[in-house]
Amino acid sequence: MYQFIRQRRWPDGISCSHCQSQQVEGNGNHQKQIARKSYRCLECHRRLDDLTLTIFSGHQQE
């Protein structure tokens, strides 16, 4: 499911939900949900994951 969300919402790659930077690196899997990846933004150094991105990117949608 999370992979589907990623592919649908970020076909060109992940962007930070905080600063919109695309300089985001994978930060391993979520501790309890293997399929839910977490990330770290290289610009603002905040952590985010698939669920965070989904929730907070709402204002970016058309």
Ligand SMILES: [Zn+2]
């Ligand atoms: Zn950021």
